[in-house]
Amino acid sequence: MTRLIDLRLGLFLAALFAVTVLAPLATTLPSTSALNLPSYLIPLMGKYLCYALLAVALDLCWGYAGILSLGHGAFFALGGYAMGMHLMREIGARGVYANPELPDFMVFLGWTELPWFWYGFDMFWFAAVMALLVPGLLAFVFGWFAFRSRVSGVYLSIITQALTFALLLAFFRNDMGFGGNNGLTDFRDVLGFSLSAPSTRIALFVLTAVALAGCMLLARAITISKAGKVLVAVRDAESRTRFLGYRVESYSVFVFTVSAMMAGLAGALYVPQVGIINPGEFAPANSIEIVVWVALGGRGTLVGAAIGALVVVALKSWLTATFPDLWLFALGGLFILVTLALPNGLLGLLDRLKPRQAKPAAEVPA
Amino acid sequence: MPFRPLTLIAAFCLAVVLPFLASAQTLEDLIARLPDGNFNDRAAIVAQIAETGDPRAAQVLDALLEGELEQRSADGRFVRVTGSRNNQTATDVLTGEDLGPVARRSTEAVRVNNALRRSIRTALGVLTLMDPDPARRLAAAEAALRSPSPDQVEALAEAMAAEANATIRIAQTRAHAAAVLASDLPLQAKLDAVAVIGEANAQVVQQTLNAYRNAAEPELAAAVGAALAEAESRQRMWSQAQNLWFGLSLGSVLLLAAIGLAITFGVMGVINLAHGELVMLGAYTTYTVQQIIRTNAPEYFGYSLAIAIPLAFLLVGAVGVLIERGIVRHLYGRPLETLLGTWGVSLILQQAVRSIYGPTNREVGTPDWMSGAWQIGELTLTGPRIAIVIFSLAVFFGLLLLMKYSAFGLQMRAVTQNRPMAANLGIRTGYVDALTFGLGAGIAGLAGVALSQIDNVSPNLGQGYIIDSFLVVVFGGVGNLWGTFAAALSLGVANKFLEPWAGAVLGKIVILVFIILFIQKRPRGLFPQRGRAAEG
Numbered sequence: 008m009t010r011l012i013d014l015r016l017g018l019f020l021a022a023l024f025a026v027t028v029l030a031p032l033a034t035t036l037p038s039t040s041a042l043n044l045p046s047y048l049i050p051l052m053g054k055y056l057c058y059a060l061l062a063v064a065l066d067l068c069w070g071y072a073g074i075l076s077l078g079h080g081a082f083f084a085l086g087g088y089a090m091g092m093h094l095m096r097e098i099g100a101r102g103v104y105a106n107p108e109l110p111d112f113m114v115f116l117g118w119t120e121l122p123w124f125w126y127g128f129d130m131f132w133f134a135a136v137m138a139l140l141v142p143g144l145l146a147f148v149f150g151w152f153a154f155r156s157r158v159s160g161v162y163l164s165i166i167t168q169a170l171t172f173a174l175l176l177a178f179f180r181n182d183m184g185f186g187g188n189n190g191l192t193d194f195r196d197v198l199g200f201s202l203s204a205p206s207t208r209i210a211l212f213v214l215t216a217v218a219l220a221g222c223m224l225l226a227r228a229i230t231i232s233k234a235g236k237v238l239v240a241v242r243d244a245e246s247r248t249r250f251l252g253y254r255v256e257s258y259s260v261f262v263f264t265v266s267a268m269m270a271g272l273a274g275a276l277y278v279p280q281v282g283i284i285n286p287g288e289f290a291p292a293n294s295i296e297i298v299v300w301v302a303l304g305g306r307g308t309l310v311g312a313a314i315g316a317l318v319v320v321a322l323k324s325w326l327t328a329t330f331p332d333l334w335l336f337a338l339g340g341l342f343i344l345v346t347l348a349l350p351n352g353l354l355g356l357l358d359r360l361k362p363r364q365a366k367p368a369a370e371v372p373a
Numbered sequence: 374m375p376f377r378p379l380t381l382i383a384a385f386c387l388a389v390v391l392p393f394l395a396s397a398q399t400l401e402d403l404i405a406r407l408p409d410g411n412f413n414d415r416a417a418i419v420a421q422i423a424e425t426g427d428p429r430a431a432q433v434l435d436a437l438l439e440g441e442l443e444q445r446s447a448d449g450r451f452v453r454v455t456g457s458r459n460n461q462t463a464t465d466v467l468t469g470e471d472l473g474p475v476a477r478r479s480t481e482a483v484r485v486n487n488a489l490r491r492s493i494r495t496a497l498g499v500l501t502l503m504d505p506d507p508a509r510r511l512a513a514a515e516a517a518l519r520s521p522s523p524d525q526v527e528a529l530a531e532a533m534a535a536e537a538n539a540t541i542r543i544a545q546t547r548a549h550a551a552a553v554l555a556s557d558l559p560l561q562a563k564l565d566a567v568a569v570i571g572e573a574n575a576q577v578v579q580q581t582l583n584a585y586r587n588a589a590e591p592e593l594a595a596a597v598g599a600a601l602a603e604a605e606s607r608q609r610m611w612s613q614a615q616n617l618w619f620g621l622s623l624g625s626v627l628l629l630a631a632i633g634l635a636i637t638f639g640v641m642g643v644i645n646l647a648h649g650e651l652v653m654l655g656a657y658t659t660y661t662v663q664q665i666i667r668t669n670a671p672e673y674f675g676y677s678l679a680i681a682i683p684l685a686f687l688l689v690g691a692v693g694v695l696i697e698r699g700i701v702r703h704l705y706g707r708p709l710e711t712l713l714g715t716w717g718v719s720l721i722l723q724q725a726v727r728s729i730y731g732p733t734n735r736e737v738g739t740p741d742w743m744s745g746a747w748q749i750g751e752l753t754l755t756g757p758r759i760a761i762v763i764f765s766l767a768v769f770f771g772l773l774l775l776m777k778y779s780a781f782g783l784q785m786r787a788v789t790q791n792r793p794m795a796a797n798l799g800i801r802t803g804y805v806d807a808l809t810f811g812l813g814a815g816i817a818g819l820a821g822v823a824l825s826q827i828d829n830v831s832p833n834l835g836q837g838y839i840i841d842s843f844l845v846v847v848f849g850g851v852g853n854l855w856g857t858f859a860a861a862l863s864l865g866v867a868n869k870f871l872e873p874w875a876g877a878v879l880g881k882i883v884i885l886v887f888i889i890l891f892i893q894k895r896p897r898g899l900f901p902q903r904g905r906a907a908e909g
Contacts, residue, residue, distance in 0.1 A: 075709050152893040161644055161708045162896060165843050166889050172840050173885040176878050291840065295646075295716050302713060335724035342717025346710040347703055 009231040015354070016227060019310045020220055026052075027216040031209040046205045050280040053212040055320050057277040060219045062300040062316035063309055064269035067226045069298070070307030071235060072262045073242030074159075078167030079270050080294035081174050082142035084284065086271025088178075089141055091191035091284040092125060093134030094202075098195050111193070112186045122184045131198055138275035139268045146267030147260060154256035154263075159245065168291050175289035190285025197279050208280070215276045219313070222269050226309050229265065238262055239307075299338065302345045305352025315352060400427040401467070404451050407437070407483050408444055415485075416492040423496035429467050431500050436466050438493045443480035454480055491524065499528035502545070503535065511541045517548035518577065523556035525549075547573050551581050564596050571600035574751050575608035611751040616869045622758045624865020625765035626827070628858060629820040630838040631845040632769055635857040636813035638846050640789050643701055643810065644712040647719035648842060649835025650726075651814045654692060655685040655821020656830045657726055660735045675740045678822065685818035692722075693814020697807045705806075719835070727832040737825040757826040764823050768816060769858060775812075776854070785809050789852075844888045850898030860899060864888075 012020070030052060033044035061083050068074040100107040104114040108121060127133040149170065153163055181187035200207040229235050240248040241255050249255050278284045287293075296319075304315020319341065326334040349356060403422045407415060419437070422430050436442040436453040443454045445463070452463035452472060463472040463480065485493070501513035502525075514532070517525055529549035536542040550566035570581050582601055588594045630652060637645045645651075659681040666677050696718055704711040743756045776782040787795040788805045796802050821834075828834060845864060849856030864884060871880035895901070 075712075149889075152890070156893045156896050158893055158896045161712065162847060162892060164644075164709065164712060165840075165847060166892050169840055169844060169885050169889055173882045173889075176882050176885075180878055292836075295713075298713060299717075332724065332728055335720045335727075339717040339720030339724070342713050342720070343700060346714040346717070347700065350710070 011224065011227060011231065015308070015310045016223065019313065020223070023216055023220055027213055031213070034205065034209070046208065049205070049208045049212050051324075053208070053215045053280040054277060055317055056212070056215040056219050057273045057280070058297075058300070058320050059313040059316040060215070060222055060273040060276070061270055061297055062304070062312040063219070063223055063226055064266045064273065065297050066301045066304075066306060066309055066312035067229065067269070068262050068266040069301060070309075070312070071230050071242065072238040072259055073245075074259060074263055075164045075298065076167045076263070076266075077164045077291065077294050077298065078171035079266070079297050080291075081167075081171035081289055082146060082267040082270035083274040083277070084174070084178075084286075084288035085142045085145065086138040086274030087278040087284040087288060088185060088191065088274075089128075089134050089138035089271070090275035090278045091194075092128040092185075093131060094194040094197060094279060095191050096125070096129040097197065098193065101195060102193070110186070110191070112189065113184070116181060124184065135275065138271050142271030142274075143264050143268040147264045150260040150263040151256075154259040157256075168294065171289050171294055172291050175286055175291070178286035178289060186285070188286065190283060190287075191278075192283040192285075194279065194282055202279055202282065211276065211280050215280070218272055218276060222272070223309055223313065225265075226269075229262070230309070234258060234261070296338070299342050299345065301352075303341060303349070303352055305354030308352070308354045311352050311354035314354070318353075400425050400430060400433070404433060404466075405449075407442075407451075408481070412486050412489045415483075416489055419489070419492050419496050423499050428505075431497060432469070433466050434493050434497050434500065437483060437485060438490060438497070440482065440485055442466060443482045445475070445480050447479065452480060454482075495522070495524040495528065498522075498525050499531075502528055502532040507538055507541060510536070510538075511544055514541060514544035514548045518544065518551050518581065521548065521551035521555045521581070523552060526552045526556050526558070547577065547581075554581070554585060560590050560593060563590075563593055567593070567596045567600050571603060575604040575611070576751075578604035608751070612873075614750070614752050616873070617866060618752060618754065620866030620869035621862060622762055622865070623868055624862035625762045626824065627841055627845050627865050628769060628861035629761070629765040629823055630817075631842040631857050631861055632765075632772060632854075633813040633815075633817035633820060634842045634846050635849075635854055636772075636816065637810055638843070639852045639854070639857065640785065641806070641809055641813075642708065642789075642851075643705075644708055644715065645696075645701075645810075645813070646712055646716040646839065647696065647722060648715075648813075648817055649837070649839035650719040650722040651689050651693060651817035651835070652821040652824060652838055653726065653830075653832065653835040654689050654722065655818035656737070656825035656828075656834055657730060657735070657821070658685040658688055658818065659822045659825040660730075660737050660830055663738055674738065675742055677738070678740060678743075678826075681822050682819060685822045686815040689818025689821070690811040690815030693817075694807050694811040696814070697810035701810060702803070702806065719839075723832050723835070730832070732832060734829040734831045737830050739826055743826070761823050761827065764819075768819055769854070772816065773854060781805075781808065844885070847892060848888050848898055850900035853898070853900045856898055856900035 034046045036043040095110040102111040300316035301312040305311030463475045533545045550569035553566040585597045662681040747754045849860030
């Protein structure tokens with residue numbers, strides 16, 4: 008029986024714990040101190056952790072079940088919209104038009120009553136459930152249809168991309184009732200705590216870290232379970248697994264749905280920290296970027312996916328600020344580098360540098 | 374004012390056509406009599422002015438209509454006074470000579486009332502209806518059709534009788550019919566008029582006849598109703614034809630964008646996400662060629678596309694060969710990695726173009742021979758769209774022939790069907806791979822040249838086509854060029870037929886969802902390849 012927490016995961020979780028404890032403490036230090044962390048960095052770090060969680064979600068279905076989804080950004084955005092809708096409702100009468108019932112953009116569009124799909128989002132628990140349920144349901148239905156018809160590999164990638172593209176177009180429409188082009192923004196507070204207060208920000212950051220750790224443990228638990236073994240078998244030899252009597256589509260739908268719900272959770276945590284959600288999150292390019300995080304870190308490692316996300320996003324922040332023209336070159340180069348030279352990502356590189364005992368390196372075909 | 378021979382001829386023609394004009398007085402005499410008498414006398418003079426056929430008559434009547442025709446007290450000269458109350462300037466109404474500022478009390482206006490204004494408008498209508506310039510005659514007839522007035526019945530009848538140009542005569546006939554409808558002529562004349570108008574295009578029929586839908590005479594109302602219904606059904610038919618045409622046009626754009634992909638993805642099985650960027654490179658090649666021609670030899674601008682087409686094919690094809698040799702070659706058999714690697718290429722190409730040409734849209738011109746539009750019934754076909762439909766068909770069939778009848782096509786099919794066997798038979802498979810990928814890329818470049826004519830040339834050009842192209846190829850059935858053809862055209866047409874009732878964006882979403890569902894039902898597309906190899 009494989010241990011739930013192996014060395015890598017243990018190290019990562021320990022590091023995550025350390026950062027989660029130390030970063031909030033560092034903001035309380037006097038600003039003259041060298042160790043002082045400006046408090047505006049806390050939501051930024053929270054955002055990074057959301058991306059890491061998203062990468063873990065994708066790694067669960069790509070790395071272990073071989074389902075390369077190019078539409079995970081859609082699940083992320085749907086989770087984000089669910090949370091954004093709650094935050095919109097919580098603005099209440101403090102909006103520009105001071106309408107206690109309708110968000111500003113609806114008043115602006117001349118709507119007189121709340122569309123039915125906005126009902127219930129004034130309750131936090133409802134929004135939180137929806138942030139998981141909506142992406143989960145979409146993934147379940149989509150996956151059920153796709154896997155039952157044995158759509159796999161590249162075909163699946165292309166139709167997931169089409170899915171997020173269709174959602175992108177749909178959410179851009181004003182009459183969809185999700186704020187159109189501008190999306191949802193101008194949030195004030197969550198559960199009565201002001202979103203701009205440092206304490207709320209720290210709480211959200213800690214919550215994100217806990218969610219990340221929890222999801223990594225869950226994903227790890229799934230992958231070391233018997234179902235996880237079957238998933239790897241599906242990834243490596245789908246027909247053979249089927250011949251052995253396993254219901255391949257059930258396992259695939261299960262892992263796809265769990266993965267989508269994790270992505271939705273990441274989106275729901277992302278929105279209050281970033282303060283906006285707009286249809287741009289559905290862009291197919293965003294979803295493909297998630298793939299490079301996972302690929303860079305190392306597919307099928309979970310820890311690698313999280314590290315890959317943190318590295319690439321940090322690189323992006325730095326490059327877009329200092330050399331904006333170089334970012335796409337770097338990202339494009341990264342894609343090529345990873346596929347040509349680092350098929351197992353950074354963690355795979357680590358394994359190759361320090362060959363441990365006689366254990367053969369896990370081979371991860373596409 | 375110089376006396377132009379053309380005016381002379383025109384005046385002469387009018388004199389021949391309307392013999393009674395010969396006895397009319399000169400324009401100067403008539404104007405001189407304007408201030409005398411009452412409004413009725415003036416109306417008579419206005420009619421006579423129109424009958425002189427003098428080319429200056431229009432400007433005189435126009436000034437009179439605007440109430441700007443005044444007579445200078447000092448010398449009795451007729452001037453047109455314009456400007457505000459305290460800052461008036463005068464021009465000679467006959468010669469147009471600028472007479473500078475005038476004092477307010479130094480001129481006496483020729484007064485007009487509403488009845489007189491109506492007469493003037495009629496007279497002006499007659500004047501322009503008989504204008505020597507055919508374009509102005511046509512415009513006048515069309516204007517008369519748009520706002521029919523019973524006063525114009527006779528003028529239009531005269532103009533019709535005198536008209537030699539068939540197109541203008543038809544316009545005048547319709548305007549006449551519209552005027553008859555507006556008049557109190559007997560019922561039979563009106564029924565004839567309805568019949569005449571019924572032959573016009575649907576829009577005109579509706580504009581003109583809608584007002585008489587509930588005419589007092591039951592026969593007239595019935596005739597109008599029938600004509601309107603007929604026009605409506607005709608319009609519906611034409612709008613279907615219009616949709617079909619737009620659909621074919623969109624379909625051929627999709628076809629162009631997808632053909633290259635049908636080779637790289639369909640035949641070779643390589644997922645090339647940089648395909649859209651290769652299309653974009655083709656468009657920028659066109660732009661660059663045009664820039665060079667514009668600055669160096671503008672007189673050859675008409676040939677710019679003829680130069681850009683082979684150049685784009687070769688250039689983009691070369692980029693394709695580079696991509697294949699550099700990246701794709703190492704990833705055969707690993708489709709998901711290929712997908713990621715080519716996505717990286719697409720990002721780099723996008724940013725490279727953005728760095729070189731800037732992020733904004735670039736202007737690509739349309740050569741004169743291609744611009745313009747043709748009218749078939751109530752359908753307008755624009756030049757670039759026709760050219761793209763023809764071009765995409767040419768590219769498609771050219772490719773089909775190449776695949777089927779050339780040695781290279783044969784080798785290509787051999788390598789994709791059974792690589793080891795092809796290699797055993799002495800085919801250099803690596804070489805064929807590179808050329809096949811280059812061919813697909815080159816065709817993407819051709820698509821770029823064509824798309825530069827109808828789309829914005831910007832670094833994001835390719836992004837808009839990549840998903841559509843993949844869906845077309847997958848929908849049609851991978852590895853099947855005819856499937857791609859059928860898929861592109863049917864998706865294009867379906868999209869345009871959905872648009873009227875669903876809106877452009879929703880129509881597109883419906884199509885996307887349809888394809889997603891379709892692929893779930895038939896994962897191998899419309900026309901799947903049969904046989905053992907198809908299972909992969």
